[in-house]
Amino acid sequence: MSEILFQYEGVNPTSWAYLSSLLTIALFFKFNRVFCVRNFDLLLLVLLAPGLLCVAYGSDPVAASDPGIAERASIVARVGYLWLMGVNVFLLARMMLDSAMVRRPLLEPNLSFGGLTFLAASLLLFLTTNVLTGSPAGSDLDAVQRAEYLSHRATSDLEGATLNTHGPGFPFLFLLPHISTKSLIEAQDTAPADAARVEDPADSGRLEANAATARLMAILCQSTIVIGILLIARQHFDNAVLGVAASTLYLLLPYTAIWTGNVTHALPGALIVLAVLCYRRPIASGVMIGLACGTIYYPFALLPLWIAFYWRRGARRFVAGVVAALLLLVATLVFTSSDTAMLIARLQQMLGLRMPIFEGLSGVWAFWNGWYRVPLIVTFAGLSLSFAIWPAQKNLATLLSGTATLMVGVQFWHAHSGGIALAWYLPFLLLTVFRPNLEDRVAREVVAPSRWARSRHDEATAAL
Template identity: 35%
Template sequence: MNHILPDYYVSEATWFYLSLLLTLAVFFRFDRIASLRNLDLLLLLSISPGLLFLSDNPVLGNIWLFAGTGLFVIRMSVDCFFQRRPRGEQNLNSFGMAFLCISIFAFFMVRVFTEKPAAETIQTVKQADSLLSMEDVTVDQKQEIQEAGPTARLFAAPVVPLSSAVAQSSLDPATLAARIMAILAHAFVVVGLIIMGRVHFADTQLGLAMALLYLLLPCTAYDVSKANHVLPAALLVWAFVAYRQPILSGIFMGLACGAMFFPVFLLPLWASFYWKNGLKRFVLSGSVVAIVLLGSLVLTSVDRFSFTQQTIGSIDWSVLKFEGGQQMPGFWSAYDSAYRIPVFVGFVLLIACLTIWPRKKNLGHLMSHTAAIIIATLLWYPQQGSVYLLWYLPMLLMVVFRPRLLHTIQSKDVDRNQESVEKPVSRHQDSVNIVRHTS
């Protein structure tokens, strides 16, 4: 890439300042300073300095990120109380935002191909290669690298032969495949956000706004090569896109649970959302995905011990035992692990409350509660928990930009073809989208 952009490099601090100015110029409502949109923007921008502090002052950086994560949990938990959500126009039209999205994504591609891929992504690519050749992956397995679930290797399986075919002698095929995975993962998020705005928010401009802010925020640029952390969020975005179809939504949710551990905590919430209207189809499709993922592990296991190592042995049980203390980097490295116990108890209570209340949920409740649970996971997760902003960023943006969503109770006897979505009459009126459950 040096012959295309000689000596191309943008430091993290420089990207933060550029992102700050562009975000304020495009999204900040200067005509209405005291607005919910401006508050959310300030929260999103205020957490980024914590990532910069990690290199020079890790203690301050971890405290900064932990405090910002706590504020996000509170914001997402009380989102349903903000009933009035007047439409806020962006300071740039749709064509301008589309141009910025394409331009920033192009720079991300350059960055992905010029920096070294994450070690976890390289390991996932090697596991995908073992899956295609049906080799045992437990041989010479490096336990110090945190593994992703079987979904990541299935996602990488089609990329491995492609990278092997096009890779030159000077380029490692595994490195090329890891870079392609990172680009595809971010592309899935961007496209999913745009479709979410067009289909469920009845406004393509909102979809472009969510995609643009996702690309603009510094945390996306800092971890642009970490495909394993982007993939679960991408699958969750598409679960929201397909939420009217419980079967498709269950498939995406099952794949997300197989990519990382944290989507598992969302299952009670989503089950309560589909409780009387599609729960069986949601559970059935998710179960089929789980069987397929377990089958992929069988293909790379030579015996029962190997299969056990890939399913149970790869899980860091010390996280659940609240052990590790000083050995785990992050906010909790400076404190005894016992202090995480009340935080985890509060996390469980939060899941219970958001699952039970309100009894009849609409899409707005599902989005904000999903984001709250994912963000709350980072408060007790010891291994650099608050650093993983990409786990919840797409869902957080959907909550920030969503219009007012009204839920209409639907009878099971209503024909699906009679469902309708009420779109805004005018772009200058409040966006009201009548969201219905699938019969």
């Protein structure tokens, strides 16, 4: 950042946690109604910061490389994961109870619409600049490299490794931005060589293209989440102020500042946000959910909820969209795999077709016995299926709170980075916190009937 802003010094995560917490309270806390649900929600969001800071400190590569502080860092990380799990328990309960909260008083932010818009745009600009000037995470570079191997019908050692690390399920989504960045980097490499250039320009260009692709994907995903929140509030809440408030709070959270460039977190969140934005068009929503399932398979748990929402109108079109997206991804794997073994391995990676693993786990499960995941997985499966019948009357509010509930539930049994993949549920949690009364946004009222249903209706009307 100092290359762009004169003598700029970056704010360390701890200082930003203090500052962002104060800003969050100043902007959104209702001082005239201290004991209200909004303030309780803000308290839970602020309480995420200590756990995130502990995890960030414990996963610092510098701390891990120093034997003297590695043990202390491990203890701090364990405390951080346990803290996040505790806060997630309250968030899970809060989202499950949201459907029972009928009264939704309009609580405006403490700052004007113009001020919030300026703050949100400034935060997004600073975070984007941090991504451009920072170094991508190793997992994101691995995903880009896998996409490059996939396009050449080749495999690498990363294929087997990612089956155990649960990276992005379908790396082909990284390929399109990789093409543009690669062509740009290669064009720069055609310049005359100088003494500072490395011995192998091809390797240097490939590494630069991979890093540029990871940065571009992170910026696109985070921008999609922010813009998607704004459009959802404007189009479906009929209140643009609520969208600016939710997006500002998302950008203020320490999680967004620390893990801005983590595409593994942001990409599924961005796709599900687009699905909510297009919820009046079942096919489009189905395609987005299908892509999210293919990206990282945990959104498969959302299917009972979304199908039940569209049950009275649009369920077939939604399922058709999901199936079409998955078939497209599978077809891409077929044409980019050199043999059957490679195809099967990539299908397993994309769809999670494997038994749960109990060794070599990370996150909170690096400190616990992996077998304890089994009852959690069974409970989560029951929770996912229960949304097919509860609540009986589903509206847009149910869709938002149910999606947030299930994505929070994933954090408890996710074998890797469990508890810190907040971008999977934060957009929907924030939209639930700021939403108005949405009881009239049911599928029968907002989803247009299919052409086949309209033609049948016209025929029946003409016969009468």
